[in-house]
Amino acid sequence: MIALDQKEEKKTLSLGFIGIGWIGRNRMEVLLNGGQVKADVISEPFEQNAIEALKLAPHAQVIDNPVDAYANPELDGVVIATPSALHASQSLNALSSGKAVFCQKPLGRTANEVRQVVKASQKSDKLLAVDLSYRYTRAFQAVKETIQNGEIGRVYAVNLVFHNAYGPDKDWFYDMSLSGGGCVMDLGIHLVDMALCCLEFPEIEAIRSHLFSKGVKLVPGEERVEDYAKVSMLTEQNTAINLDCSWHVSAGRDAEIEATFFGTDGGVSFKNVNGSFYDFKAEKYHGTQTEELVSPPDDWSGRAGLVWAKNLLKGVGYDAISATELVKTAEVIDRIYGRQS
Known part of the structure; x- marks a missing residue:
């Protein structure tokens, strides 16, 4: 397991978690156990999922609408683990609000959606990563x-x-x-x-x-x-x-x-x-x-999130190389489905 280096970095990341079904909770638990991360906000429509997540982060604020997470000036980033149809719009809104994003795959349903999110990451200079675990x-x-x-x-x-x-x-x-x-x-x-x-x-x-x-x-x-x-x-x-x-x-x-x-x-x-x-x-x-x-x-589960968090602690913003890779993969998927990219 990759742990975040507490000696190298003093800062603690304040994160919001949008969607905390079993994958979302797993990623939350790994990030919290990795050190230098706290879950300050949870956005989850299903009460039982929220109850389970609060066992991991009892001091987190539970909100009804992820818009409140985007607007929260204290959050450094958000972790998105919602149904695929929401990934692009939620990532776009978070990045446009100045939050770094770690999102479950796929980042978008089409290459066009992925391009829009990547463009928002570039414009805001905020780190974007996808859980290609x-x-x-x-x-x-x-x-x-x-x-x-x-x-x-x-x-x-x-x-x-x-x-x-x-x-x-x-x-x-x-x-x-x-x-x-x-x-x-x-x-x-x-x-x-x-x-x-x-x-x-x-x-x-x-x-x-x-x-x-x-x-x-x-x-x-x-x-x-x-x-x-x-x-x-x-x-x-x-x-x-x-x-x-x-x-x-x-x-x-x-x-x-x-x-x-x-x-x-x-x-x-x-x-x-x-x-x-x-x-x-x-x-x-x-x-x-x-x-x-x-x-x-x-023990690889959640490792991608730890890499994202470690880079975020180092002050890494828009990553042109990984962004280009995300778009190229999305374009190949579009072509497999016979869609115009």
Whole structure:
């Protein structure tokens, strides 16, 4: 776990938490336990969620409307864990009010929404980060380092897989207007981000996607969320990227999660262990040989938020590099859905 360095920084961050369901409470708990963070404001429409959150932050003020958090001059930033349809507008309002933002993914339902939020971060010079949490696992960091050190040569193919045997339990996930998409937006976005990150965000020259709902192939632009997706992409360097993801699939286990990179001198892979959503390993391949680089345990949950908080304590504002990456990933997701960016 990354802890905030209390010796290096004297300041304590005052944060507002907008949406504190189980993900929001988890991120709150990790931030509070990391040090130098206090939860001063909680915005949550469901009373039971607020009651549970107050057990973690008994002195926090519970408010009905997040607008009151944006207007609070004492807050350094807000942590957003609400349904996807609200992410862009809430992030935009917070940034425009001078608050740094840490938001659950996706930052927006479309690339246009993401661009608007990024523009607000730039204009206000306030730090924006998105909880693309798998980036912060030890396993993924080992994979990225292996690739970028040139240990497997030039990467020419990437296989991305995320099958969830359950799927979401909230109705809004299945409404395109609220979610922006189905399993690709929910699961595939993690893997697309991971692949682009390891390949240093190349331009994608071609995308071909096949989206299905309950076994029926969807027409491009159809306003129905997909529960199965098969996507092929080709980068400007002629690296082939294949993505398979799904909800409610008969996977034979809770989940199958994998990002495998094939290079001219070997391969490297990020994989979940025994169908787990939480345990990951990294393996390096050479011919028939397998070398384990990283194995569980790894307490990665909430680590992305701690990195954001540590940077906020250091006075980091608008981050042009990460902002550009967020837009590029969103543009790829738009193209998978056949949307105009």
